[in-house]
Amino acid sequence: MEARDVLAFHAEDPVRLNALFLKGAVNTPTSVIEPYLVALDNCSTFGELCSTLATVARRLERDTGLVGKGLLMDGIAGSGSHGVKVPVNVVMQVQESEKVSLNTGVEVGNNELGAVATASLRNLFPKPTLQHTEAKFSFGSRTLAAIHAQHMIPITPTIAVGLKAHASQQNMKQFIGCGVGRARLSAIIRADSPLVPGVHEFGVGLEERSIREVGGTASTSVSAFEPLEQNLRLTHTFELDTRDDLVLPTSGVLVRIQQELGGISSPTFMPHTGGDQPKGLPLDKLTVKGAGTPTPGFVKNELWIGGVKNLGAGVVFSTNLRLGLLFSLDGKSCTSIHDRFLLGGPCSLRGTKLFGLGDRDDGNVLGGDAYYAVGASLMSPIPGVNPNVPLRAHTFFNMGGLVANKGGGTVGGILQVFAGQPFDTVKVRLQTQPTPAPGERPRYTGMMDCIRQTQANEGLRGFYKGTLTPLVGVGACVSIQFLVVEYFKRHFSAQNGLGNPLTNAQLYIAGAAGGVANSVVSCPVEHVRTRLQVQSGAAASSTSSMTVYRGPLDCISKIYRSHGLAGLYKGMGVTMIREFQGYGAYFLAYEALVRRSMQKNNCARTDLPTWKIMSFGALGGYAMWSTVYPVDIVKSKLQTDGFSGEGRRYTSTLDVVKKTWHAEGMGGFFKGFGPCILRAAPANAVTFVGFEFAMRLLN
Structure with missing residues (x-):
C-alpha cells in the first residue's frame, strides 16, 4: 500500500x-x-x-x-x-544547508541568453535571531544587467519581515524603441496563510523608472510617457504551491495572486540626451501631457492557476490559466506602457512571437489592460533516454488574448451582486429544500413563504448570506466573461472582414466561451455562497446535518482542509455546462438587441439610452435562465450535498437528475424559478449598464 x-x-x-x-x-x-x-x-x-x-x-x-x-x-x-x-x-x-553559498550558471529562456550568479548567506549568527540574505545577479542579451536581493528575518514560525531591492536595465528597442531602467526598494511582511498552506506577502516600496536611449523607432504612443517616474507601490502576493518539483513536476497545484496599487506620483521632466529624436514627437514635447501634475495611479491584478497530474508510465498532464486586469483609479487616464501586460513568447504563450499579441503603433508594442492565457500540455519519456535526464517529449496547446479597457466588467459585476443576492438566496433555498414525505408540509411552501420565514428568523442579513464571496470574486468573474467575449468578437470581426456584422452563431460562441472561462472562478465562488445561503440562523443546513460555517473564510478553510481543491470545485462539470449554454444565450440575446436598435435608430452604441441598455440586459437574463434553470437546480443540489458518509445523498450529476425526476417529476427541476426570473431583470440590467458606462469612461 x-x-x-x-x-x-x-x-x-x-x-x-x-x-x-x-x-x-x-x-x-x-x-x-x-x-x-x-x-x-x-x-x-x-x-x-x-x-x-x-x-x-x-x-x-x-x-x-x-x-x-x-x-x-x-x-x-x-x-x-x-x-x-x-x-x-x-x-x-x-x-x-551551507551558511554561505555561491552558484553561477547560464539561463536560456523567453528568447534570451544570460549569465547568472546567486549568493546566499544564511544564519551566520543564529542568535539572537535567524536571518537569510539572498542576491541574484544576471546579465543577458535583453536584460543587460539586473540585481535582485532580499534580507528576511523570521519573527515567528509564521511571520517574517525584511527588505527587497531590485534594479535592472533592459534593452527594449526591438519592442518599444528605447531602453528601460527600473529600481525599487520595498519593506515587506511575509505571513503564512491561516486557512490554506500558502503564503501572503505584503510590501510597500518606492520605484523609479526611466526611459533611456530613445531611438528613431520609438512611436509617438511610446515616447509620450514620462522619461522619469518616481512613485509609491503597495503590493500583495499570495502563493500556494504543492508541486513536487519546480522544474519537472509530476503532481500538485500552483495558485498565485498578485495585486498592486501603484503609479501615484508627480512626473519629473528629464531632458532627452543622446539618440535619435523619436518619430512624430518634437523634442520639447518629450514629457507626457500635463507633466508635473500628480498621476491618478492604477490597480493591477493577476491570477495564475495551474495543476499537474501523473497519468502513469511517466506521462504527465498539466494545465494552467492566467488572467490579468489593469485599470486606472480615476477610470479615465491612460495607464503607462510600462505597467501594462505584455503577452506572447515561450514563458507566457508558447508558439507565439515574444510580446507578439495586442495592438501596435508603428511597430511598437503597446501592451494591454487585460489578458487571459490558457494552456495544457503532455510530457512523456523519450524512448532510449535515461529517465533521470531532464529531457522529455512535449505536446502542448495554448490560447490567449490581450485587449485594452476591460475594467467595466468589475463595475457591472459588483452592481449585479447587490441587486440580485436576495433573490438568489430565496432561489437556492427553494431549490435545495428536501422533498417532504407524503402528507408532510415542505419547509417552504413557495417563494413568499421562504421570504417570510427568512425575514422572521434572520432579518435582512439572512437575504445577504454568502455575499462576501461573490463580492470578492465578481470582479474576476464578470471581467473574465466580458474579456473573453470581447476577444472572440474582435476575432470574428477580423475574420468576417470590415463592414460584415457578426452572425448569431458567432455571438453565441463568444458568449459560451466567456461562460466556460468564467466557470474556473464562478464554481468555487458559488459553491461557498450556496453552502452559506442554505444555512438558516444557527441551525444546520436544510439539506443535511453538516456543520454550520461561520462565514466564507471558515467555509473555504474547512472544505479545503478536508477535501482539498477538488472539494472547493465540487460541481465543476455541471457548472461548465450551465455557463456554456447560459452565457451563449445571454450574450447572443443582448448583442442582437443592441445591434437591432442601432440599425433601427441609425445611432452609435454610445448613443443608446440607459433604459434601453437595462431592458436589453434584463431580456438577456431571461434568455439565459429560461434555457439553463434545470441545470442550475442540479448544480445547487450537488454543491449543497454532503461530501461523504450519511450526509451524501447524490453520487454524481446524473444521480441528481435521476433522483429529482423520480421524487418530484418535471416540477422538481423548476423549484425557485419565480425568484430567479425576478432576479434576472434587475441584476442583469445593472450589469450591462455598469459595463457600458465604465467602457465609455475608459474609451
Missing part, C-alpha cells in the same frame, strides 16, 4: 504525538528549532499530524535551512477506533 493510501485509510484515527526526534541538526541551536515544533502538540488525528508535519518541514527549510531528507513514524497500528489516542513517535532526518 502506498503512503498516500495509508494516510487516507488512517486519516481520522485519533493520535497524539509522543516524541519527536530531529536527526542531522548538529549546528542549529535547539532554541531556534523548538518554536517551529509547537504546532505539532495540537494535532488530534493522524491526517492532521501528517499535514502539520509537512508544514513544519517546509517552514524549517525556509527559515532555518534544515532540509528534510526523510520521515519515520511508528505507533499507528491499532487505529484508535474506540476513541483512544494512539501515541506516535516521529523521527525527522534533516540536512543543514
Whole structure:
C-alpha cells in the first residue's frame, strides 16, 4: 500500500504525538528549532499530524535551512477506533544547508541568453535571531544587467519581515524603441496563510523608472510617457504551491495572486540626451501631457492557476490559466506602457512571437489592460533516454488574448451582486429544500413563504448570506466573461472582414466561451455562497446535518482542509455546462438587441439610452435562465450535498437528475424559478449598464 493510501485509510484515527526526534541538526541551536515544533502538540488525528508535519518541514527549510531528507513514524497500528489516542513517535532526518553559498550558471529562456550568479548567506549568527540574505545577479542579451536581493528575518514560525531591492536595465528597442531602467526598494511582511498552506506577502516600496536611449523607432504612443517616474507601490502576493518539483513536476497545484496599487506620483521632466529624436514627437514635447501634475495611479491584478497530474508510465498532464486586469483609479487616464501586460513568447504563450499579441503603433508594442492565457500540455519519456535526464517529449496547446479597457466588467459585476443576492438566496433555498414525505408540509411552501420565514428568523442579513464571496470574486468573474467575449468578437470581426456584422452563431460562441472561462472562478465562488445561503440562523443546513460555517473564510478553510481543491470545485462539470449554454444565450440575446436598435435608430452604441441598455440586459437574463434553470437546480443540489458518509445523498450529476425526476417529476427541476426570473431583470440590467458606462469612461 502506498503512503498516500495509508494516510487516507488512517486519516481520522485519533493520535497524539509522543516524541519527536530531529536527526542531522548538529549546528542549529535547539532554541531556534523548538518554536517551529509547537504546532505539532495540537494535532488530534493522524491526517492532521501528517499535514502539520509537512508544514513544519517546509517552514524549517525556509527559515532555518534544515532540509528534510526523510520521515519515520511508528505507533499507528491499532487505529484508535474506540476513541483512544494512539501515541506516535516521529523521527525527522534533516540536512543543514551551507551558511554561505555561491552558484553561477547560464539561463536560456523567453528568447534570451544570460549569465547568472546567486549568493546566499544564511544564519551566520543564529542568535539572537535567524536571518537569510539572498542576491541574484544576471546579465543577458535583453536584460543587460539586473540585481535582485532580499534580507528576511523570521519573527515567528509564521511571520517574517525584511527588505527587497531590485534594479535592472533592459534593452527594449526591438519592442518599444528605447531602453528601460527600473529600481525599487520595498519593506515587506511575509505571513503564512491561516486557512490554506500558502503564503501572503505584503510590501510597500518606492520605484523609479526611466526611459533611456530613445531611438528613431520609438512611436509617438511610446515616447509620450514620462522619461522619469518616481512613485509609491503597495503590493500583495499570495502563493500556494504543492508541486513536487519546480522544474519537472509530476503532481500538485500552483495558485498565485498578485495585486498592486501603484503609479501615484508627480512626473519629473528629464531632458532627452543622446539618440535619435523619436518619430512624430518634437523634442520639447518629450514629457507626457500635463507633466508635473500628480498621476491618478492604477490597480493591477493577476491570477495564475495551474495543476499537474501523473497519468502513469511517466506521462504527465498539466494545465494552467492566467488572467490579468489593469485599470486606472480615476477610470479615465491612460495607464503607462510600462505597467501594462505584455503577452506572447515561450514563458507566457508558447508558439507565439515574444510580446507578439495586442495592438501596435508603428511597430511598437503597446501592451494591454487585460489578458487571459490558457494552456495544457503532455510530457512523456523519450524512448532510449535515461529517465533521470531532464529531457522529455512535449505536446502542448495554448490560447490567449490581450485587449485594452476591460475594467467595466468589475463595475457591472459588483452592481449585479447587490441587486440580485436576495433573490438568489430565496432561489437556492427553494431549490435545495428536501422533498417532504407524503402528507408532510415542505419547509417552504413557495417563494413568499421562504421570504417570510427568512425575514422572521434572520432579518435582512439572512437575504445577504454568502455575499462576501461573490463580492470578492465578481470582479474576476464578470471581467473574465466580458474579456473573453470581447476577444472572440474582435476575432470574428477580423475574420468576417470590415463592414460584415457578426452572425448569431458567432455571438453565441463568444458568449459560451466567456461562460466556460468564467466557470474556473464562478464554481468555487458559488459553491461557498450556496453552502452559506442554505444555512438558516444557527441551525444546520436544510439539506443535511453538516456543520454550520461561520462565514466564507471558515467555509473555504474547512472544505479545503478536508477535501482539498477538488472539494472547493465540487460541481465543476455541471457548472461548465450551465455557463456554456447560459452565457451563449445571454450574450447572443443582448448583442442582437443592441445591434437591432442601432440599425433601427441609425445611432452609435454610445448613443443608446440607459433604459434601453437595462431592458436589453434584463431580456438577456431571461434568455439565459429560461434555457439553463434545470441545470442550475442540479448544480445547487450537488454543491449543497454532503461530501461523504450519511450526509451524501447524490453520487454524481446524473444521480441528481435521476433522483429529482423520480421524487418530484418535471416540477422538481423548476423549484425557485419565480425568484430567479425576478432576479434576472434587475441584476442583469445593472450589469450591462455598469459595463457600458465604465467602457465609455475608459474609451
